[in-house]
Amino acid sequence: MGGSLFALASAPGRGAIAIWRLSGPDVAAAIKALTRRPLPGPRIAALRLLRDPASAALLDQALVLFMPGPASFTGEDMAELHTHGGRAVAEAIGAVLARLPGFREAEPGEFSRRAFLNGKFDLTAAEAIADLAAAETEAQRRQAMAQAGGALAALYDGWRDRIIQLRAHLDAAIEFPDEDIGDPLAGMANALATLRAEIGDHLTDSRRGERVRDGLTIAIIGAPNAGKSSLLNAFVRRDIAIVSPEAGTTRDAIEAHLDLGGFPVILIDTAGLRTAEGAIEAEGIARARARAASADLVVALFAADAPHDAETLAMIDDRAIVVTSKVDLGGLSPRAMLAVSTKTGVGMDALIGALTARVADLLADRGAPPPTRARHREALTNCIAALDASAATPLPELAAEELRVAADALGRIAGRIDIEDMLDAIFRDFCIGK
Ligand SMILES: Nc1nc2c(ncn2[C@@H]2O[C@H](COP(=O)(O)OP(=O)(O)OP(=O)(O)O)[C@@H](O)[C@H]2O)c(=O)[nH]1
Ligand SMILES: [Mg+2]
Numbered sequence: 001m002g003g004s005l006f007a008l009a010s011a012p013g014r015g016a017i018a019i020w021r022l023s024g025p026d027v028a029a030a031i032k033a034l035t036r037r038p039l040p041g042p043r044i045a046a047l048r049l050l051r052d053p054a055s056a057a058l059l060d061q062a063l064v065l066f067m068p069g070p071a072s073f074t075g076e077d078m079a080e081l082h083t084h085g086g087r088a089v090a091e092a093i094g095a096v097l098a099r100l101p102g103f104r105e106a107e108p109g110e111f112s113r114r115a116f117l118n119g120k121f122d123l124t125a126a127e128a129i130a131d132l133a134a135a136e137t138e139a140q141r142r143q144a145m146a147q148a149g150g151a152l153a154a155l156y157d158g159w160r161d162r163i164i165q166l167r168a169h170l171d172a173a174i175e176f177p178d179e180d181i182g183d184p185l186a187g188m189a190n191a192l193a194t195l196r197a198e199i200g201d202h203l204t205d206s207r208r209g210e211r212v213r214d215g216l217t218i219a220i221i222g223a224p225n226a227g228k229s230s231l232l233n234a235f236v237r238r239d240i241a242i243v244s245p246e247a248g249t250t251r252d253a254i255e256a257h258l259d260l261g262g263f264p265v266i267l268i269d270t271a272g273l274r275t276a277e278g279a280i281e282a283e284g285i286a287r288a289r290a291r292a293a294s295a296d297l298v299v300a301l302f303a304a305d306a307p308h309d310a311e312t313l314a315m316i317d318d319r320a321i322v323v324t325s326k327v328d329l330g331g332l333s334p335r336a337m338l339a340v341s342t343k344t345g346v347g348m349d350a351l352i353g354a355l356t357a358r359v360a361d362l363l364a365d366r367g368a369p370p371p372t373r374a375r376h377r378e379a380l381t382n383c384i385a386a387l388d389a390s391a392a393t394p395l396p397e398l399a400a401e402e403l404r405v406a407a408d409a410l411g412r413i414a415g416r417i418d419i420e421d422m423l424d425a426i427f428r429d430f431c432i433g434k
Contacts, residue, residue, distance in 0.1 A: 004030070005106035005114075006097040008090060009433035015085030020093065021433055023111055026102035027077040031066055033100070034059075034081075039066050050081065052096045059093055060084055074111050075118030109430025116415060122153040123415030127373065130430045131213060138262035139363055143212045143372065151369040152376075153414045159199060160410040163387075166191055167403040174396050184396055196387045199380060202368065206377040209370030211296065212363050215257060215264040218355065219292040222301030223309040224248045224272030227325035230342040231301065232256055232269040235352075241269045248272055251284035253291045261356040263363050268295065273311035289315070297358055299323055299351075304330030304339070321354060323347075376413050383409035 004024025010017065022030060031039055033053040040046035043065065050059040063082035072078040083093055097103060109130070116126045128147035135141040146152075166188055173184030220228045224247035232241050236256045242249055254269040268291050271284030292298055298320040302308050304327050313335075316322060324332050327339035327346060338354060340347035371377055383406045390402035411417040 003104060004100075004102045005110055006094075006100075006103050007106040007111070007433040008094065009080075010085070012090065013087060018083050018085045018090050018093075020081040020083065020097065021106075021111065022079040022081070022097070022103070023072070023074045023076045023106075023114065024102065025077065026100065027079050028066070028068075030097075030100045030103065031064060031079050034096075035064060040064055042066060042068050045082075050083070050093070054096075054099065059096060060089055070118070073120065074114040075120050076114065106432065107427075108432050109427030109434055112430055112434050113427045121148075122150065124152040124156070124376075124413060125150055126415075126427070128152075129434065131372065133431055133434060136257070137259045137264040139212050140264055142365070143209065143369070146369045147372060152371070155202070155369065156410045156414050157416070159195060159383075160407050160416070162191070162195055163403050163407040163410070167400050167407065170396055170400045170403065174400065185394070185399060188399070189391065192387060192391045196384060196391070199384055199387070202371065203377065203380045203384065205366065205368070205370040206372075206380070208363055208366070209372040210374065210377075212264065212370075213372045215266040216297070216359055216363060217266045217268060217291075217295045218297045218299060218359075219253075219268045219270055219288075219295035220299045220301065221270055221273060221288060221292045221315055222312050222325070223303070223306065224274055226272065226301040226303045226306070226312075227342060228272065228301055229254070229269050231299070231325065231340070232267055234342040234345075234348060235267055248274070248277065248281050248284075251280055253287050260352070260359050263356075263359045265355075265359060273309065273315070295319065296362060297321065297355070299355070301325040302333050302336060304328075304333065308333065308335065321351075321358065323351060379409045379413045382406075 004022065004026040006020060006022045008018060009021040010019040028039055034050050035048040036051060037048060045063050045065050048062060048064045050062050051057060052059055060083045065080040067078040069076040083089060098105060112126050112129055115121060116123060125148050128144045131140065131144035132148060135144050170184050170188065220231055222228050225245065229241035229243045229250050232254065233239055233243065235258060240256060241254045250269055250271050256267045258265045258267055270288035270291055271281065273285060273288060276282035276285050292315055296319065298315065300312055300316050300320045300322050302312065303325050321338070322336045324336040324339040326341060328341040328344050332339040338347055338351050340351050371380060386402045386406035386409060390399045390406065393399050393402065408417055
């Protein structure tokens with residue numbers, strides 16, 4: 001995994017400027033060889049002609065930046081080449097960089113991985129950098145920025161320090177039983193309970209963090225022909241789902257990504273609920289039920305010109321917003337709070353407003369940063385289990401060991417302790433050039 005790395009850091013394809021990123025011990029020599037000039041001053045942009053060191057052929061004119069380590073993103077010597085964009089230019093430059101002594105093309109996330117290994121930031125901040133690159137809504141950007149700034153790591157390090165301190169007290173009591181410090185476990189009980197409550201609250205918030213990252217799911221359900229696909233299309237203002245007067249048109253669940261008031265939402269159109277007429281429709285309805293069961297919110301449609309069907313009525317719970325559809329054909333039903341017509345557009349703004357309010361209620365900032373990944377949730381769960389085990393045992397030695405397990409669980413989230421086995425999985429999701 002050693003040596004020097006290069007990668008195209010900007011999006012590939014047609015563009016005004018392409019940015020190449022280089023990192024490693026061979027960077028200074030490479031820049032001198034490419035420019036046939038002395039290195040530019042640290043972090044000062046210099047306009048240079050780039051030439052193939054082997055053939056002296058002119059490659060491009062570029063803005064060259066040299067950022068000596070350790071005060072660089074990765075902690076190693078780094079350089080950036082801002083060249084002209086476009087596929088052919090990129091091909092030519094990439095080929096020359098690949099032939100530079102000591103260089104190879106970086107794997108996805110490899111720059112960030114080196115930065116992490118060089119102590120530039122903790123693992124949660126590294127994950128946040130990937131989230132930032134993927135952020136599509138304002139809520140995702142805000143959450144990623146807070147996490148990249150170290151908000152999560154600070155929280156976990158603080159808890160971990162408190163656990164380590166408790167354990168030190170316990171170890172001292174075990175080591176020096178003659179000292180009159182009372183029952184060490186009784187003295188610890190309060191502090192443990194407080195810690196457990198704080199971490200428990202944070203864990204409860206993990207769904208929010210993961211929903212902001214991945215998108216909150218809203219399933220549209222209803223009888224065949226209730227107008228579900230028409231509603232999905234109206235929301236995204238595109239014709240992505242087939243609409244037809246034939247009952248049982250939609251079979252597969254169809255997903256569309258939306259930005260509702262700055263929050264990420266995945267809207268899911270589903271098969272109409274009824275007694276299926278064939279195996280394919282039955283599978284579609286089973287999928288519809290599964291998606292509705294796992295969705296964060298449900299929009300239940302009842303067409304104004306049809307009776308309320310028992311299948312849809314049975315699926316209504318506190319996640320549901322009940323809506324009368326096709327209100328241009330009839331009146332608001334007594335069960336519904338809202339009425340829409342995708343034909344006339346009536347009620348669409350009110351529905352969007354109601355959904356946005358529910359989404360904001362579920363996803364809005366609560367002050368403290370939430371965990372954002374299943375990995376965090378698992379480690380926090382393990383931490384709490386160990387804290388509980390520690391509080392439950394009458395044996396100080398066992399209690400101390402459980403505290404070690406609890407502290408290690410937190411340490412793994414920020415990458416403070418042995419995490420070699422997780423690194424591949426974590427950095428694999430990054431973009432090339434990050
Ligand atoms: N008058 C009127 N017709 C509508 C409205 N919304 C949908 N329709 C019509 O109702 C029929 C069914 O619409 P779809 O959107 O396909 O209904 P669906 O719920 O997806 O139906 P399935 O996929 O079969 O479960 C189509 O002919 C639509 O043009 C509306 O607001 N008013
Ligand atoms: Mg449909």
